[in-house]
Amino acid sequence: MNAKLQTNKVYELLSDSQKRITVMQGGSRSGKTYNILIWFIVKLLQENGKTLTIVRQSLPSIKGTVLRDFIDILSRLGIYSEDNHNKTDQIYSMNGNIIEFVSADQPQKIRGRARNYLFCNEANELSYEAWMQLIMRTEGKIVIDYNPSDVSSWIYDTVIPRDDADFYITTFLDNPFLPKELVDELNRLKDADPNYWQIYGLGERGLSQDLIFTHYKTTENIPSEGEVVYGLDFGFNNPSSLIKVTFNDGVAYIQELLYETRLTTNDLVDKLKNLGLGNYDEIYCDAAEPKTIEEMVRNGFNAKPANKDVTEGIRTVKGTPLTIHQDSLNLLKELKSYRWKTDRNGNKLDMPVKFADHAIDAMRYAIFSKLTIPSVTWGAI
Numbered sequence: 001m002n003a004k005l006q007t008n009k010v011y012e013l014l015s016d017s018q019k020r021i022t023v024m025q026g027g028s029r030s031g032k033t034y035n036i037l038i039w040f041i042v043k044l045l046q047e048n049g050k051t052l053t054i055v056r057q058s059l060p061s062i063k064g065t066v067l068r069d070f071i072d073i074l075s076r077l078g079i080y081s082e083d084n085h086n087k088t089d090q091i092y093s094m095n096g097n098i099i100e101f102v103s104a105d106q107p108q109k110i111r112g113r114a115r116n117y118l119f120c121n122e123a124n125e126l127s128y129e130a131w132m133q134l135i136m137r138t139e140g141k142i143v144i145d146y147n148p149s150d151v152s153s154w155i156y157d158t159v160i161p162r163d164d165a166d167f168y169i170t171t172f173l174d175n176p177f178l179p180k181e182l183v184d185e186l187n188r189l190k191d192a193d194p195n196y197w198q199i200y201g202l203g204e205r206g207l208s209q210d211l212i213f214t215h216y217k218t219t220e221n222i223p224s225e226g227e228v229v230y231g232l233d234f235g236f237n238n239p240s241s242l243i244k245v246t247f248n249d250g251v252a253y254i255q256e257l258l259y260e261t262r263l264t265t266n267d268l269v270d271k272l273k274n275l276g277l278g279n280y281d282e283i284y285c286d287a288a289e290p291k292t293i294e295e296m297v298r299n300g301f302n303a304k305p306a307n308k309d310v311t312e313g314i315r316t317v318k319g320t321p322l323t324i325h326q327d328s329l330n331l332l333k334e335l336k337s338y339r340w341k342t343d344r345n346g347n348k349l350d351m352p353v354k355f356a357d358h359a360i361d362a363m364r365y366a367i368f369s370k371l372t373i374p375s376v377t378w379g380a381i
Helices: 009-016 032-044 059-064 066-077 107-111 128-135 154-159 180-187 194-201 265-274 290-298 310-318 329-335 358-372
Strands: 021-026 051-056 091-094 097-103 117-120 142-146 165-170 217-219 227-233 240-248 251-260 282-285 302-305 322-325 340-342 348-352
Touching: 009 021, 009 032, 009 165, 021 032, 021 154, 032 066, 032 097, 032 117, 032 142, 051 059, 051 066, 051 128, 059 066, 059 097, 059 251, 059 329, 066 097, 097 107, 107 128, 117 128, 128 154, 142 154, 180 194, 227 358, 240 265, 240 329, 240 358, 251 265, 251 329, 251 358, 265 290, 282 290, 282 358, 290 302, 310 348, 310 358, 329 358
Parallel strands: 021 142, 021 165, 051 097, 051 117, 117 142, 217 322, 227 282, 251 322, 282 302
Antiparallel strands: 091 097, 227 240, 240 251, 340 348
16 A cells, blocks of 8 residues: 555455445544545456446536545555546546446436446435446445435345445544544534434434424526525535525525535635636625635625524525525535534524534525625625
């Protein structure tokens, strides 16, 4: 193993697993995806003529997570080559092997291909039908990973009980390379919310509790007409999230445009320009970062501080009909676990648990601010 790569318990468990299927259930930040990719890369560097299929629900989520990690690992090993990367079909050739990145929302791709190895990333996003189509066409090792944020899932009922499946739970405590800030954030969940701690801290299935937002629908299409506004939540170790909201006929149509960690202000500027945002597009940003907002303004964006009244913002969003684009996977995932904070006796408090809410915050900034703040430009355009 190249000295530039460090592995954790996930890699060790996968190396010890002798069964056809390895199920990696884990809490947040346990390093599941990164270490699984390292394991497959090491395996393929010792073989040739094999095909590995890496699957997630949609292509945008592949590009923003597992594909980025794959490229990072190869780059650290000093073996990544642009010439070997077919970015049109998202296929990488390595050592006589093929690594293909496939989205499950393209049925023709998962039904028509055979493979040697399979990695289903965030497998609880996939349908049972997609899973069955994939495993019927896989002859060798299968690995799946996920956070157990869903109370019920086909994984619990049909995969974990199989006699050809190994099942492991890992947590952030198994990842010694995690920054202290993220370790502290996860540890806060112990007192903040027992259910969140169980899911994201301990990596165990959560309990059924009332969600804050349940009134949304999903769609394949966003109207091309309507009043458009954007919400931007800044992050670095946590993801920066950009949400587009289109108000049309009394409905807020929501689309996730960006959800990515380790972005500097310059990175954000470049990404927003590449997304086509200009100086007349209203962007409501995290008001806790006025310096970043000012830097956005100086780069020609109509960036404004958002109204950050959380409780009133939630009430406004709950009172607004929501339709979310089906590819907004990070937002949809956050919504499945966005709950009110409770006290030690289980009584609900008038404040949500502050965890895994970056896309939700961006959505709230856009909707609540647009409906409560006069439409004026922040700074000079």
